[in-house]
Amino acid sequence: MSRCDGEIIAITGPPGVGKSCIVDAILQRLVPKKSIAVLAVDPTSPLSGGALLGDRIRLSVLDDDNKSESIYVRSIATRSSSGSVPSIIRDLAYHLLANSFDLVIIETVGAGQSEMRCAAVANRIVVIEGPARGDGIQAEKAGLLELADLIVVNKSDLDGTDKVVNDLSMSLGLTEDAPPILKTSTITGDGLDELAETIVDLKERVSSQRARNRQQILMAHENILTSNPRFEMVLDRMSEEGLVLEDAMRELNDRTS
Amino acid sequence: MGSRQRVVIAKPGLDGHDRGAKVVARALRDGGHEVIYTGLRRTPEQIVRTVMDEDARFVGLSSLSGAHSHLFPKICNLLRESGLSDVVVFGGGIIPETDRPALYSAGVRAIFGPGTPTTEILEFVEEASKKACGVGSDTSWYWGE
Numbered sequence: 260m261s262r263c264d265g266e267i268i269a270i271t272g273p274p275g276v277g278k279s280c281i282v283d284a285i286l287q288r289l290v291p292k293k294s295i296a297v298l299a300v301d302p303t304s305p306l307s308g309g310a311l312l313g314d315r316i317r318l319s320v321l322d323d324d325n326k327s328e329s330i331y332v333r334s335i336a337t338r339s340s341s342g343s344v345p346s347i348i349r350d351l352a353y354h355l356l357a358n359s360f361d362l363v364i365i366e367t368v369g370a371g372q373s374e375m376r377c378a379a380v381a382n383r384i385v386v387i388e389g390p391a392r393g394d395g396i397q398a399e400k401a402g403l404l405e406l407a408d409l410i411v412v413n414k415s416d417l418d419g420t421d422k423v424v425n426d427l428s429m430s431l432g433l434t435e436d437a438p439p440i441l442k443t444s445t446i447t448g449d450g451l452d453e454l455a456e457t458i459v460d461l462k463e464r465v466s467s468q469r470a471r472n473r474q475q476i477l478m479a480h481e482n483i484l485t486s487n488p489r490f491e492m493v494l495d496r497m498s499e500e501g502l503v504l505e506d507a508m509r510e511l512n513d514r515t516s
Numbered sequence: 517m518g519s520r521q522r523v524v525i526a527k528p529g530l531d532g533h534d535r536g537a538k539v540v541a542r543a544l545r546d547g548g549h550e551v552i553y554t555g556l557r558r559t560p561e562q563i564v565r566t567v568m569d570e571d572a573r574f575v576g577l578s579s580l581s582g583a584h585s586h587l588f589p590k591i592c593n594l595l596r597e598s599g600l601s602d603v604v605v606f607g608g609g610i611i612p613e614t615d616r617p618a619l620y621s622a623g624v625r626a627i628f629g630p631g632t633p634t635t636e637i638l639e640f641v642e643e644a645s646k647k648a649c650g651v652g653s654d655t656s657w658y659w660g661e
Contacts, residue, residue, distance in 0.1 A: 303550075304545060304546075306546075307545060307546045307547065307548050308520060308548040309520070309544065309545035309546060309547060309548040309549045309550060309551070310545060310550045310551070311541060311542065311545045311551050311553070312550060312551060312552045312553075313552075313553055315552060315553075315554070315555075315566070315570075316553060316554070316555040321562070322562070327565075331569060332569055333569060333570060334550075334552050334570055336550045
């Protein structure tokens, strides 16, 4: 049996598009043949610092005792003040893979820097879209399309999914190795079997790997910056003493003192 | 505010109403905590599994249909048996005063009836997070004693 190197798969997309239901559908079909861990990432409220982590509810597969033994679900808040969540998720994913899980699924909302970095931890990224709402393709706007190894247009039971498929095909038509596009409906079950089969065998694309690597480098650099012991002090001086950006950067990069 | 806690809000038993549980979940979120809501009609085993997988320090049990006297102690026992003795258990919903002493003895550290201000629940979480009052600890302390 060939070793699939797509062991960490990110499932990302705008809120409400059906990511958790799709993750549930995938788990229903792949478990218990495969043991799967899900890291479900939700945003921390910038106002309170708290988070409502509700992805777990949608995973009805956990009610099946035959399957729940082969599944681990962890809800993770982005805790927006620190930049370290994506690194933590990478460490968690590797730890889970080393401890006998066949596949790790990272589920994130595809908006914002932190979530994109979380998705880039994976070695395959699946972008979920919903039916057209007259405001264009969300993934395209979020800069996610370049990261996608597979695009799923969900809610095919509703009007507007064909339009999204067409728009995507046109956008990606000029790309050399465009990702496959699948239509699914978690309500009718259409396309879900095909989705599960496709995910297990997802081919890597050169351009998406490059985009992921880019995110990983950006993330690593951001970590270096935020873990600089002078970071907080420099921030204070910018806010309270009017230290300008160029001087702030110089202070942070200065290794002589 | 004290330190941020991970809290599971659970609906054991056959209750179909979770408005109260969701109000508490949101209040905890607004108070800076990370809340995992289990959804309706969870078994004690599923609830304990969620607490374990999510490394939650607190679990809030909501019961409106009278099954608390059976289910809450069962969950407390399961938590202890699963090595989760430092988890703090609290409850809410429709729980008559006469039923409460048995629940406190079983390891529940607070019971919040209808109309409890959400600020009180936040105060409880803050105070309990500083005490050793997990479901397996020796203390007989409970909120409002």
